Amino acid sequence: xxxxxxxxxxxxxxxxxxxxxxxxxxxxxxxxxxxxxxxxxxxxxxxxxxxxxxxxxxxxxxxxxxxxxxxxxxxxxxxxxxxxxxxxxxxxxxxxxxxxxxxxxxxxxxxxxxxxx
Amino acid sequence: xxxxxxxxxxxxxxxxxxxxxxxxxxxxxxxxxxxxxxxxxxxxxxxxxxxxxxxxxxxxxxxxxxxxxxxxxxxxxxxxxxxxxxxxxxxxxxxxxxxxxxxxxxxxxxx
Numbered sequence: 001x002x003x004x005x006x007x008x009x010x011x012x013x014x015x016x017x018x019x020x021x022x023x024x025x026x027x028x029x030x031x032x033x034x035x036x037x038x039x040x041x042x043x044x045x046x047x048x049x050x051x052x053x054x055x056x057x058x059x060x061x062x063x064x065x066x067x068x069x070x071x072x073x074x075x076x077x078x079x080x081x082x083x084x085x086x087x088x089x090x091x092x093x094x095x096x097x098x099x100x101x102x103x104x105x106x107x108x109x110x111x112x113x114x115x116x117x
Numbered sequence: 118x119x120x121x122x123x124x125x126x127x128x129x130x131x132x133x134x135x136x137x138x139x140x141x142x143x144x145x146x147x148x149x150x151x152x153x154x155x156x157x158x159x160x161x162x163x164x165x166x167x168x169x170x171x172x173x174x175x176x177x178x179x180x181x182x183x184x185x186x187x188x189x190x191x192x193x194x195x196x197x198x199x200x201x202x203x204x205x206x207x208x209x210x211x212x213x214x215x216x217x218x219x220x221x222x223x224x225x226x227x228x
Contacts (some may be wrong), residue, residue: 032214034215034216043218043220043221044161044205044218046215046216049213049214049215091158091160093160093161097214102166103214104149104209104214105151105163105166106151106163106207106214106216107163108153108160108161108162108163109160110159110160111159111160
């Protein structure tokens, strides 16, 4: 149990385009999903927390108009990087919590590596 | 500012030895504690969670919690080269499911 998938696993796009990343909890209902970003050799940085049906809560310094998060259902959250630039190139990882009996445990997806040319 | 601290390492141990990874946290109200393993270029995977003082064992892994000292540790017995990774200690912020992560300890198991 507690499997989280992400799609795509890897994406290369041109500067100025938008990229959507999907995060799905495959075998449980995720009441909360988290989006992280990780640059090489650095720690995970939480970008935002989202709950199904409500607006995401963004961490300080994260532009909500640039990183659009939609948590449309209890199994799906999407992150859209709008007008991507090379400095947005990073490893984006989602996690989901809400598994019955382990509601405070975050289960991580495999990550999406974004390269902006 | 609530904090979780780990020694960044690298911690080098020979194959077959016990690796001991430590983590301290500042929030006395914390109730749950998690250890994740992250291989280079991959996402974190859950190894263990611990909620009560004392030891909790799962295969070669033992988590130890001492709430009075605000200290949680992870022991890896019979360390293998495949255990070489960064180990992250995570503590949920009181009242939320948002984690505070330590910086991670890089473990190298030498064959």
